[in-house]
Amino acid sequence: MxxxxxxxxxxxxxxxxxxxxxxxxxxxxxxxxxxxxxxxxxxxxxxxxxxxxxxxxxxxxxxxxxxxxxxxxxxxxxxxxxxxxxxxxxxxxxxxGRGDAPGFNGDALDGIPGKNPSRVNRAIERIDLERAIASLPAGYRDVLVLHDVEGYTHREIGGFLGIESGTSKSQLARARNAMRTRLNGHGANGNGRDEQGTEERSHTI
CATH class of the missing domain: 1.10.1740.10 (RNA polymerase sigma factor, region 2, helix turn helix motif)
Structure with missing residues (x-):
């Protein structure tokens, strides 16, 4: 050792x-x-x-x-x-009995000395990002966080979640598309038919 x-x-x-x-x-x-x-x-x-x-x-x-x-x-x-x-x-x-819309309380703005504008803007961007992640269906959210935030490979994610690597890749692609939609201001719930259909399948993960 x-x-x-x-x-x-x-x-x-x-x-x-x-x-x-x-x-x-x-x-x-x-x-x-x-x-x-x-x-x-x-x-x-x-x-x-x-x-x-x-x-x-x-x-x-x-x-x-x-x-x-x-x-x-x-x-x-x-x-x-x-x-x-x-x-x-x-x-x-x-x-x-839930999993698709976790709460996010936005504490990132707390404790910013003097509410410096540039730091506030960065904090707001961080809150927007976290809220966008939180609004994803559970299956999308898990894969996105594990891959893009935690740095795990699709093979590792498949082992974690009991899915194939290809499923992890497709979930990640859809999660990123959904994130772009949310961050571009099209609403927290999204409105794409493909996204909605995949959301139902994601519950099985």
Whole structure:
């Protein structure tokens, strides 16, 4: 087991320490490294209103602790954590009976000193982007976030979502088209017949 290049313990080492002794310090470091990105992912998938993201994150980390002893390092820890977060997200959607329009509260404008115009404009653009993502059907949203934001390949996305790589590619293309429509000011719900038909199919993902 090699330590990370900056002298810090690797994920592998931290996991071993945690499993061997239930070392809280090791787990805190794992959470520090991966918690923020995992939270951003879940917020983009389920929204930031109604406490949905917090519920999913709590369920995710609970499951991580339960299943960490069986993790075989056939992927990176980040990829494994992403898979668990996705499963918890989809379970949450099914229980809640929704998934196509998560809430987004627009907190990006909070805490901007003096409401500097250029920073406000960037924040507004960021809010528009997040709202456009949030308005996508769940299947589109998952693929778009995993590919364009998280950087996963279509093969990896197929493994996460139980779909073929070609399906991931077509969902991504339609998601990008829908995003262009929303960001060009044609409405949050879109109005294309092809998009609507694909939205129904996306529920099976």
């Amino acid at each position: 090699a330590a990370a290049r900056n002298g810090q313990a690797s994920d592998h080492e931290l996991v071993i320490h945690f499993l061997a002794n239930r070392e809280e310090k090791a787990f805190r470091e794992l959470y520090r490294r991966h918690g923020p990105k995992l939270h951003q992912l879940v917020v983009r998938l389920v929204g930031s209103e109604n406490g949905d993201a917090d519920d999913v994150i709590q369920a995710t980390w609970t499951r991580v602790v339960e299943r960490l002893p069986g993790f075989r390092w056939e992927s990176s820890l980040r990829t494994w954590l992403t898979g668990i977060a996705l499963n918890c997200t989809r379970e949450h959607r099914r229980k809640a």
